[in-house]
Amino acid sequence: MQDVDVLIIGSGPAGSSTALHLCRIDSRWAGRILVLEKAVHPRPKVCSGALSHHGAWVLKRLGLNPQIPHLTLNQLRIIHGNRHYTFRGDPVVRVFQRSFFDHWLAQETRKQGVRVHENESARAIIIDSNSRNENENQTGGSAGVIVQTDRQTYRAQMLVIADGSRSNTRKLLKWPFQSRDMARMLDITTAMNPTGQSMLREKRADLFFNRMAAGIQGYYWDIPSLRDGQYYVNRGLFDSRIITARNRLPLKPELDRYLRAPKRNVQLSDAELKSHPYHCFNPDNSFSRPRILLVGDAAGSDPLFGEGISFALGYGSIAANHIHRSFQKNDFSCRSYRDDLLADPVIKELSFRTKLARLAYTFENHKFIHFCWGVASLGIHFTPWSRKDHRPAPDFD
Ligand SMILES: Cc1cc2nc3c(=O)[nH]c(=O)nc-3n(C[C@H](O)[C@H](O)[C@H](O)COP(=O)(O)OP(=O)(O)OC[C@H]3O[C@@H](n4cnc5c(N)ncnc54)[C@H](O)[C@@H]3O)c2cc1C
Numbered sequence: 001m002q003d004v005d006v007l008i009i010g011s012g013p014a015g016s017s018t019a020l021h022l023c024r025i026d027s028r029w030a031g032r033i034l035v036l037e038k039a040v041h042p043r044p045k046v047c048s049g050a051l052s053h054h055g056a057w058v059l060k061r062l063g064l065n066p067q068i069p070h071l072t073l074n075q076l077r078i079i080h081g082n083r084h085y086t087f088r089g090d091p092v093v094r095v096f097q098r099s100f101f102d103h104w105l106a107q108e109t110r111k112q113g114v115r116v117h118e119n120e121s122a123r124a125i126i127i128d129s130n131s132r133n134e135n136e137n138q139t140g141g142s143a144g145v146i147v148q149t150d151r152q153t154y155r156a157q158m159l160v161i162a163d164g165s166r167s168n169t170r171k172l173l174k175w176p177f178q179s180r181d182m183a184r185m186l187d188i189t190t191a192m193n194p195t196g197q198s199m200l201r202e203k204r205a206d207l208f209f210n211r212m213a214a215g216i217q218g219y220y221w222d223i224p225s226l227r228d229g230q231y232y233v234n235r236g237l238f239d240s241r242i243i244t245a246r247n248r249l250p251l252k253p254e255l256d257r258y259l260r261a262p263k264r265n266v267q268l269s270d271a272e273l274k275s276h277p278y279h280c281f282n283p284d285n286s287f288s289r290p291r292i293l294l295v296g297d298a299a300g301s302d303p304l305f306g307e308g309i310s311f312a313l314g315y316g317s318i319a320a321n322h323i324h325r326s327f328q329k330n331d332f333s334c335r336s337y338r339d340d341l342l343a344d345p346v347i348k349e350l351s352f353r354t355k356l357a358r359l360a361y362t363f364e365n366h367k368f369i370h371f372c373w374g375v376a377s378l379g380i381h382f383t384p385w386s387r388k389d390h391r392p393a394p395d396f397d
Pocket of ligand 1: 037120185
Protein backbone atom coordinates (compact mmCIF):
# COMPACT_ATOMS: atom_id res chain seq x y z
CA MET A 1 0.00 0.00 0.00
CA GLN A 2 1.39 3.37 -1.04
CA ASP A 3 0.42 6.42 0.99
CA VAL A 4 -0.31 9.63 -0.88
CA ASP A 5 -1.74 12.90 0.38
CA VAL A 6 -3.86 13.80 -2.67
CA LEU A 7 -4.90 11.26 -5.27
CA ILE A 8 -6.55 12.60 -8.42
CA ILE A 9 -8.38 10.17 -10.70
CA GLY A 10 -8.33 11.49 -14.28
CA SER A 11 -6.00 13.88 -16.08
CA GLY A 12 -8.50 15.80 -18.22
CA PRO A 13 -8.77 19.56 -17.66
CA ALA A 14 -10.40 19.12 -14.23
CA GLY A 15 -7.80 16.75 -12.79
CA SER A 16 -4.77 18.59 -14.23
CA SER A 17 -6.19 21.94 -13.14
CA THR A 18 -6.62 20.70 -9.54
CA ALA A 19 -2.99 19.57 -9.43
CA LEU A 20 -1.71 22.78 -11.08
CA HIS A 21 -3.67 25.02 -8.71
CA LEU A 22 -2.34 23.14 -5.67
CA CYS A 23 1.21 23.69 -6.94
CA ARG A 24 0.45 27.36 -7.45
CA ILE A 25 -0.73 27.67 -3.84
CA ASP A 26 2.50 26.07 -2.63
CA SER A 27 5.14 24.40 -4.81
CA ARG A 28 5.68 21.79 -2.07
CA TRP A 29 2.33 20.28 -2.99
CA ALA A 30 3.92 18.80 -6.13
CA GLY A 31 5.53 15.91 -4.24
CA ARG A 32 2.32 15.15 -2.36
CA ILE A 33 0.04 14.60 -5.37
CA LEU A 34 -0.47 11.58 -7.60
CA VAL A 35 -2.60 11.78 -10.76
CA LEU A 36 -3.93 8.53 -12.23
CA GLU A 37 -4.90 8.42 -15.91
CA LYS A 38 -6.31 5.29 -17.48
CA ALA A 39 -5.34 6.35 -21.02
CA VAL A 40 -2.04 7.51 -22.51
CA HIS A 41 -1.79 11.13 -23.69
CA PRO A 42 -2.47 12.32 -26.32
CA ARG A 43 -5.61 10.20 -25.88
CA PRO A 44 -8.65 10.50 -28.17
CA LYS A 45 -11.44 12.69 -26.76
CA VAL A 46 -14.86 13.35 -28.29
CA CYS A 47 -15.04 17.15 -28.08
CA SER A 48 -15.12 20.22 -30.33
CA GLY A 49 -12.36 21.76 -28.25
CA ALA A 50 -13.75 25.32 -28.04
CA LEU A 51 -12.28 27.13 -25.05
CA SER A 52 -14.14 30.27 -23.93
CA HIS A 53 -12.80 33.28 -22.05
CA HIS A 54 -13.70 31.66 -18.70
CA GLY A 55 -11.13 28.92 -19.26
CA ALA A 56 -8.60 31.24 -20.87
CA TRP A 57 -8.59 33.37 -17.72
CA VAL A 58 -8.04 30.31 -15.51
CA LEU A 59 -5.01 29.39 -17.64
CA LYS A 60 -3.73 32.97 -17.57
CA ARG A 61 -3.99 33.08 -13.77
CA LEU A 62 -2.01 29.83 -13.64
CA GLY A 63 0.66 31.53 -15.75
CA LEU A 64 0.11 29.04 -18.58
CA ASN A 65 0.25 29.84 -22.28
CA PRO A 66 -1.31 27.17 -24.51
CA GLN A 67 1.24 27.39 -27.31
CA ILE A 68 -0.26 24.51 -29.24
CA PRO A 69 -1.89 24.77 -32.68
CA HIS A 70 -5.41 26.18 -32.48
CA LEU A 71 -7.92 28.39 -34.30
CA THR A 72 -9.15 31.67 -32.94
CA LEU A 73 -12.79 32.52 -33.71
CA ASN A 74 -14.22 36.04 -33.47
CA GLN A 75 -17.92 35.31 -34.00
CA LEU A 76 -20.34 32.88 -32.41
CA ARG A 77 -23.62 33.05 -34.32
CA ILE A 78 -26.72 31.88 -32.42
CA ILE A 79 -29.39 31.01 -34.96
CA HIS A 80 -33.13 30.31 -34.89
CA GLY A 81 -34.64 30.09 -38.38
CA ASN A 82 -34.02 33.37 -40.18
CA ARG A 83 -33.08 35.22 -37.01
CA HIS A 84 -29.68 35.24 -35.41
CA TYR A 85 -27.51 37.18 -33.04
CA THR A 86 -23.75 37.12 -32.75
CA PHE A 87 -21.40 37.09 -29.81
CA ARG A 88 -18.27 38.89 -30.96
CA GLY A 89 -14.86 38.92 -29.38
CA ASP A 90 -11.23 39.02 -30.33
CA PRO A 91 -11.22 36.09 -29.87
CA VAL A 92 -14.60 34.88 -28.71
CA VAL A 93 -13.28 31.30 -28.40
CA ARG A 94 -10.10 29.37 -29.16
CA VAL A 95 -10.59 25.96 -30.79
CA PHE A 96 -8.08 23.27 -29.80
CA GLN A 97 -7.61 19.68 -30.80
CA ARG A 98 -8.68 18.21 -27.45
CA SER A 99 -6.17 15.38 -27.38
CA PHE A 100 -3.33 17.91 -27.78
CA PHE A 101 -4.80 20.34 -25.25
CA ASP A 102 -5.13 17.70 -22.54
CA HIS A 103 -1.68 16.31 -23.35
CA TRP A 104 -0.19 19.79 -22.98
CA LEU A 105 -1.94 20.30 -19.62
CA ALA A 106 -0.69 16.93 -18.34
CA GLN A 107 2.84 17.89 -19.42
CA GLU A 108 2.54 21.22 -17.60
CA THR A 109 1.43 19.29 -14.51
CA ARG A 110 4.49 17.03 -14.76
CA LYS A 111 6.75 20.06 -15.22
CA GLN A 112 5.66 21.19 -11.74
CA GLY A 113 7.02 17.90 -10.38
CA VAL A 114 3.65 16.14 -9.98
CA ARG A 115 3.61 12.38 -10.69
CA VAL A 116 1.15 11.54 -13.46
CA HIS A 117 0.69 7.78 -13.91
CA GLU A 118 -0.74 7.13 -17.37
CA ASN A 119 -2.14 3.76 -18.37
CA GLU A 120 -3.25 3.16 -14.78
CA SER A 121 -6.95 2.82 -14.11
CA ALA A 122 -8.76 3.12 -10.77
CA ARG A 123 -10.77 -0.08 -10.32
CA ALA A 124 -12.05 -0.11 -6.73
CA ILE A 125 -12.47 2.33 -3.89
CA ILE A 126 -12.71 1.40 -0.24
CA ILE A 127 -13.52 3.98 2.40
CA ASP A 128 -11.31 3.40 5.41
CA SER A 129 -13.63 2.62 8.33
CA ASN A 130 -12.20 5.53 10.33
CA SER A 131 -13.35 7.99 7.70
CA ARG A 132 -16.75 6.50 6.94
CA ASN A 133 -18.71 8.65 9.38
CA GLU A 134 -16.30 11.49 9.44
CA ASN A 135 -18.39 14.35 10.65
CA GLU A 136 -15.81 15.48 13.15
CA ASN A 137 -12.44 17.03 12.49
CA GLN A 138 -9.89 14.47 11.42
CA THR A 139 -6.98 14.02 13.71
CA GLY A 140 -4.91 12.06 11.23
CA GLY A 141 -4.25 8.41 12.13
CA SER A 142 -4.76 5.74 9.51
CA ALA A 143 -8.05 6.96 8.04
CA GLY A 144 -8.11 7.59 4.33
CA VAL A 145 -9.54 6.43 1.05
CA ILE A 146 -8.11 3.26 -0.43
CA VAL A 147 -7.94 3.14 -4.21
CA GLN A 148 -7.07 -0.04 -6.06
CA THR A 149 -5.82 0.27 -9.60
CA ASP A 150 -4.79 -2.34 -12.14
CA ARG A 151 -1.22 -1.91 -10.80
CA GLN A 152 -1.18 -0.76 -7.19
CA THR A 153 -3.12 -0.01 -4.03
CA TYR A 154 -2.99 3.51 -2.63
CA ARG A 155 -4.23 5.09 0.56
CA ALA A 156 -5.04 8.75 -0.02
CA GLN A 157 -5.72 11.41 2.58
CA MET A 158 -7.91 13.10 0.00
CA LEU A 159 -9.36 11.82 -3.26
CA VAL A 160 -10.35 14.01 -6.21
CA ILE A 161 -12.72 12.41 -8.70
CA ALA A 162 -11.99 13.94 -12.12
CA ASP A 163 -12.84 11.00 -14.37
CA GLY A 164 -15.40 12.74 -16.59
CA SER A 165 -19.08 12.40 -17.42
CA ARG A 166 -19.22 8.61 -17.32
CA SER A 167 -17.33 8.62 -14.00
CA ASN A 168 -16.96 4.98 -13.15
CA THR A 169 -15.55 6.06 -9.79
CA ARG A 170 -18.82 7.80 -8.93
CA LYS A 171 -20.59 4.54 -9.73
CA LEU A 172 -18.17 2.53 -7.58
CA LEU A 173 -19.02 4.81 -4.68
CA LYS A 174 -22.77 4.45 -5.41
CA TRP A 175 -23.01 8.24 -5.63
CA PRO A 176 -26.70 9.18 -6.04
CA PHE A 177 -27.27 9.73 -9.72
CA GLN A 178 -30.10 11.56 -11.42
CA SER A 179 -30.74 10.46 -14.99
CA ARG A 180 -32.31 13.87 -15.68
CA ASP A 181 -28.82 15.35 -15.39
CA MET A 182 -27.48 13.31 -18.29
CA ALA A 183 -27.41 15.12 -21.63
CA ARG A 184 -26.74 13.54 -25.00
CA MET A 185 -24.18 14.62 -27.59
CA LEU A 186 -23.37 13.45 -31.11
CA ASP A 187 -20.18 14.54 -32.83
CA ILE A 188 -18.87 14.19 -36.36
CA THR A 189 -15.84 15.75 -38.03
CA THR A 190 -16.38 16.44 -41.73
CA ALA A 191 -14.21 17.62 -44.61
CA MET A 192 -13.98 21.33 -45.40
CA ASN A 193 -16.60 22.58 -47.88
CA PRO A 194 -17.33 26.08 -49.28
CA THR A 195 -19.51 27.01 -46.28
CA GLY A 196 -16.78 25.82 -43.95
CA GLN A 197 -14.20 27.88 -45.87
CA SER A 198 -16.27 31.04 -45.47
CA MET A 199 -16.69 30.32 -41.74
CA LEU A 200 -12.93 29.89 -41.49
CA ARG A 201 -12.34 33.20 -43.31
CA GLU A 202 -14.86 35.01 -41.11
CA LYS A 203 -13.53 33.24 -37.99
CA ARG A 204 -17.07 32.16 -37.22
CA ALA A 205 -18.89 29.24 -35.59
CA ASP A 206 -22.65 28.66 -35.92
CA LEU A 207 -25.04 27.21 -33.35
CA PHE A 208 -28.52 26.32 -34.70
CA PHE A 209 -31.35 26.19 -32.16
CA ASN A 210 -33.97 25.52 -34.86
CA ARG A 211 -35.45 22.35 -33.34
CA MET A 212 -36.11 23.63 -29.83
CA ALA A 213 -39.87 23.65 -30.34
CA ALA A 214 -39.74 20.06 -31.66
CA GLY A 215 -37.97 18.85 -28.53
CA ILE A 216 -34.21 19.30 -28.98
CA GLN A 217 -33.15 21.09 -25.79
CA GLY A 218 -29.97 22.36 -27.31
CA TYR A 219 -28.52 22.94 -30.74
CA TYR A 220 -26.63 21.72 -33.80
CA TRP A 221 -23.17 23.15 -34.29
CA ASP A 222 -20.78 23.88 -37.17
CA ILE A 223 -17.32 24.76 -35.84
CA PRO A 224 -14.21 25.09 -38.00
CA SER A 225 -11.51 22.95 -36.46
CA LEU A 226 -7.92 21.92 -36.87
CA ARG A 227 -6.89 18.28 -36.68
CA ASP A 228 -3.32 17.17 -37.21
CA GLY A 229 -2.59 20.35 -39.19
CA GLN A 230 -5.65 20.06 -41.49
CA TYR A 231 -8.81 22.15 -41.44
CA TYR A 232 -12.16 20.40 -40.92
CA VAL A 233 -15.66 21.32 -39.87
CA ASN A 234 -16.70 19.76 -36.60
CA ARG A 235 -20.47 19.25 -36.43
CA GLY A 236 -22.74 17.81 -33.82
CA LEU A 237 -25.88 17.87 -31.79
CA PHE A 238 -26.38 18.67 -28.11
CA ASP A 239 -29.61 17.76 -26.33
CA SER A 240 -29.47 18.70 -22.66
CA ARG A 241 -32.70 16.85 -21.70
CA ILE A 242 -32.92 19.20 -18.72
CA ILE A 243 -36.73 19.23 -19.03
CA THR A 244 -37.31 15.48 -18.75
CA ALA A 245 -41.06 15.74 -19.29
CA ARG A 246 -40.57 16.91 -22.89
CA ASN A 247 -40.60 14.77 -25.99
CA ARG A 248 -37.35 12.80 -26.44
CA LEU A 249 -36.34 12.84 -30.11
CA PRO A 250 -34.03 10.19 -31.55
CA LEU A 251 -30.80 12.10 -32.19
CA LYS A 252 -29.32 10.20 -35.11
CA PRO A 253 -32.13 10.97 -37.61
CA GLU A 254 -32.13 14.56 -36.34
CA LEU A 255 -28.42 14.94 -37.05
CA ASP A 256 -28.81 13.15 -40.38
CA ARG A 257 -31.48 15.65 -41.49
CA TYR A 258 -29.31 18.59 -40.55
CA LEU A 259 -26.23 17.18 -42.25
CA ARG A 260 -28.11 16.58 -45.51
CA ALA A 261 -29.16 20.24 -45.78
CA PRO A 262 -27.87 21.69 -49.10
CA LYS A 263 -25.15 23.90 -47.56
CA ARG A 264 -23.65 20.92 -45.75
CA ASN A 265 -24.52 17.97 -47.95
CA VAL A 266 -22.79 15.49 -45.65
CA GLN A 267 -23.68 11.79 -45.50
CA LEU A 268 -23.87 10.47 -41.98
CA SER A 269 -21.62 7.46 -41.83
CA ASP A 270 -21.67 5.40 -38.68
CA ALA A 271 -17.90 5.07 -38.73
CA GLU A 272 -17.40 8.78 -38.16
CA LEU A 273 -20.26 9.37 -35.76
CA LYS A 274 -19.35 9.52 -32.08
CA SER A 275 -21.78 9.79 -29.23
CA HIS A 276 -21.00 10.73 -25.68
CA PRO A 277 -23.08 11.30 -22.54
CA TYR A 278 -22.62 14.63 -20.81
CA HIS A 279 -23.26 15.15 -17.10
CA CYS A 280 -25.04 18.44 -16.41
CA PHE A 281 -24.60 20.60 -13.34
CA ASN A 282 -27.42 20.54 -10.83
CA PRO A 283 -26.96 22.68 -7.71
CA ASP A 284 -29.10 20.23 -5.71
CA ASN A 285 -26.63 17.36 -6.20
CA SER A 286 -23.97 16.40 -3.69
CA PHE A 287 -20.40 17.26 -4.67
CA SER A 288 -18.38 15.82 -1.81
CA ARG A 289 -18.08 13.22 0.89
CA PRO A 290 -15.57 13.13 3.69
CA ARG A 291 -12.12 13.15 2.03
CA ILE A 292 -13.64 13.02 -1.47
CA LEU A 293 -14.35 15.86 -3.93
CA LEU A 294 -15.98 15.76 -7.36
CA VAL A 295 -14.64 18.09 -10.07
CA GLY A 296 -15.32 18.75 -13.76
CA ASP A 297 -17.83 16.64 -15.64
CA ALA A 298 -17.93 14.16 -12.75
CA ALA A 299 -19.51 17.00 -10.71
CA GLY A 300 -21.54 18.42 -13.60
CA SER A 301 -21.24 21.01 -16.35
CA ASP A 302 -23.16 23.49 -18.51
CA PRO A 303 -26.68 22.37 -19.59
CA LEU A 304 -27.24 25.47 -21.77
CA PHE A 305 -24.39 25.17 -24.30
CA GLY A 306 -22.63 21.96 -23.25
CA GLU A 307 -19.47 23.90 -22.52
CA GLY A 308 -17.26 21.98 -20.12
CA ILE A 309 -13.54 22.66 -20.57
CA SER A 310 -13.59 26.08 -18.93
CA PHE A 311 -15.76 24.89 -16.07
CA ALA A 312 -13.53 21.84 -15.54
CA LEU A 313 -10.54 24.20 -15.26
CA GLY A 314 -12.54 26.39 -12.85
CA TYR A 315 -13.50 23.45 -10.61
CA GLY A 316 -9.78 22.69 -10.25
CA SER A 317 -9.09 26.04 -8.62
CA ILE A 318 -11.90 25.66 -6.07
CA ALA A 319 -10.97 22.05 -5.23
CA ALA A 320 -7.29 22.99 -4.76
CA ASN A 321 -8.14 25.79 -2.31
CA HIS A 322 -10.47 23.46 -0.43
CA ILE A 323 -7.83 20.71 -0.21
CA HIS A 324 -5.17 23.15 0.99
CA ARG A 325 -7.46 24.41 3.75
CA SER A 326 -8.49 20.86 4.72
CA PHE A 327 -4.85 19.93 5.38
CA GLN A 328 -4.18 23.19 7.19
CA LYS A 329 -7.14 22.67 9.52
CA ASN A 330 -6.81 18.89 9.62
CA ASP A 331 -10.51 18.78 8.75
CA PHE A 332 -11.35 16.35 5.97
CA SER A 333 -15.12 16.46 6.32
CA CYS A 334 -15.37 18.46 3.04
CA ARG A 335 -18.63 19.93 4.32
CA SER A 336 -17.90 23.43 3.04
CA TYR A 337 -16.96 22.31 -0.49
CA ARG A 338 -20.48 22.88 -1.79
CA ASP A 339 -20.50 26.45 -0.41
CA ASP A 340 -17.05 27.04 -1.89
CA LEU A 341 -18.36 25.91 -5.27
CA LEU A 342 -21.52 27.96 -5.21
CA ALA A 343 -19.65 31.11 -4.14
CA ASP A 344 -17.11 30.92 -6.96
CA PRO A 345 -17.71 33.18 -10.02
CA VAL A 346 -17.12 30.34 -12.49
CA ILE A 347 -19.66 28.07 -10.78
CA LYS A 348 -22.02 31.05 -10.38
CA GLU A 349 -21.94 31.29 -14.17
CA LEU A 350 -22.71 27.55 -14.31
CA SER A 351 -25.65 28.01 -11.92
CA PHE A 352 -26.90 30.91 -14.02
CA ARG A 353 -26.70 28.84 -17.20
CA THR A 354 -28.55 26.00 -15.45
CA LYS A 355 -31.41 28.37 -14.58
CA LEU A 356 -31.42 29.78 -18.10
CA ALA A 357 -31.45 26.28 -19.64
CA ARG A 358 -34.39 25.28 -17.43
CA LEU A 359 -36.26 28.34 -18.63
CA ALA A 360 -35.26 28.43 -22.30
CA TYR A 361 -35.75 24.72 -23.01
CA THR A 362 -39.25 24.72 -21.48
CA PHE A 363 -40.79 26.62 -24.40
CA GLU A 364 -42.46 24.57 -27.10
CA ASN A 365 -44.03 27.37 -29.09
CA HIS A 366 -42.00 28.05 -32.21
CA LYS A 367 -43.38 31.58 -32.70
CA PHE A 368 -42.60 32.55 -29.11
CA ILE A 369 -39.02 31.21 -29.36
CA HIS A 370 -38.60 33.12 -32.61
CA PHE A 371 -39.87 36.29 -30.94
CA CYS A 372 -37.33 35.80 -28.11
CA TRP A 373 -34.56 35.56 -30.73
CA GLY A 374 -35.63 38.94 -32.08
CA VAL A 375 -35.48 40.43 -28.58
CA ALA A 376 -32.07 38.85 -27.93
CA SER A 377 -30.67 40.15 -31.21
CA LEU A 378 -31.72 43.67 -30.17
CA GLY A 379 -30.45 43.20 -26.62
CA ILE A 380 -26.99 42.06 -27.71
CA HIS A 381 -26.35 45.51 -29.23
CA PHE A 382 -26.27 46.98 -25.74
CA THR A 383 -23.53 44.62 -24.53
CA PRO A 384 -19.77 44.54 -25.24
CA TRP A 385 -20.38 41.26 -27.14
CA SER A 386 -21.59 43.28 -30.14
CA ARG A 387 -18.20 44.98 -30.63
CA LYS A 388 -15.58 43.54 -32.95
CA ASP A 389 -12.76 44.74 -30.70
CA HIS A 390 -14.30 43.22 -27.54
CA ARG A 391 -11.60 41.21 -25.77
CA PRO A 392 -13.29 38.81 -23.35
CA ALA A 393 -10.27 36.49 -23.17
CA PRO A 394 -6.72 37.41 -22.20
CA ASP A 395 -3.81 37.64 -24.63
CA PHE A 396 -1.36 34.83 -24.14
CA ASP A 397 1.63 36.17 -26.02
C1 LIG B 1 -19.33 15.91 -28.42
C2 LIG B 1 -18.83 16.83 -27.37
C3 LIG B 1 -18.36 18.09 -27.72
C4 LIG B 1 -17.92 18.98 -26.73
N1 LIG B 1 -17.43 20.21 -27.10
C5 LIG B 1 -16.98 21.07 -26.15
C6 LIG B 1 -16.44 22.33 -26.53
O1 LIG B 1 -16.31 22.68 -27.71
N2 LIG B 1 -16.05 23.18 -25.53
C7 LIG B 1 -16.14 22.84 -24.21
O2 LIG B 1 -15.80 23.65 -23.35
N3 LIG B 1 -16.62 21.63 -23.84
C8 LIG B 1 -17.03 20.73 -24.78
N4 LIG B 1 -17.47 19.50 -24.39
C9 LIG B 1 -17.47 19.13 -22.97
C10 LIG B 1 -16.03 18.77 -22.51
O3 LIG B 1 -15.50 17.79 -23.37
C11 LIG B 1 -16.03 18.24 -21.07
O4 LIG B 1 -16.82 19.07 -20.28
C12 LIG B 1 -14.60 18.18 -20.49
O5 LIG B 1 -13.85 17.22 -21.16
C13 LIG B 1 -14.64 17.86 -18.99
O6 LIG B 1 -13.33 17.69 -18.52
P1 LIG B 1 -13.01 16.67 -17.30
O7 LIG B 1 -11.59 16.85 -16.97
O8 LIG B 1 -14.04 16.82 -16.26
O9 LIG B 1 -13.27 15.21 -17.91
P2 LIG B 1 -12.54 14.47 -19.14
O10 LIG B 1 -11.97 15.44 -20.08
O11 LIG B 1 -13.53 13.48 -19.66
O12 LIG B 1 -11.34 13.72 -18.45
C14 LIG B 1 -11.52 12.58 -17.63
C15 LIG B 1 -10.22 11.78 -17.64
O13 LIG B 1 -10.33 10.71 -16.69
C16 LIG B 1 -9.77 9.55 -17.24
N5 LIG B 1 -10.36 8.41 -16.54
C17 LIG B 1 -11.64 7.96 -16.66
N6 LIG B 1 -11.82 6.91 -15.84
C18 LIG B 1 -10.65 6.69 -15.20
C19 LIG B 1 -10.22 5.75 -14.24
N7 LIG B 1 -11.04 4.79 -13.75
N8 LIG B 1 -8.93 5.79 -13.79
C20 LIG B 1 -8.07 6.75 -14.27
N9 LIG B 1 -8.44 7.68 -15.20
C21 LIG B 1 -9.70 7.65 -15.64
C22 LIG B 1 -10.12 9.64 -18.73
O14 LIG B 1 -9.28 8.84 -19.53
C23 LIG B 1 -9.97 11.13 -18.99
O15 LIG B 1 -8.65 11.44 -19.42
C24 LIG B 1 -17.93 18.59 -25.37
C25 LIG B 1 -18.37 17.32 -25.02
C26 LIG B 1 -18.80 16.45 -25.99
C27 LIG B 1 -19.28 15.08 -25.59
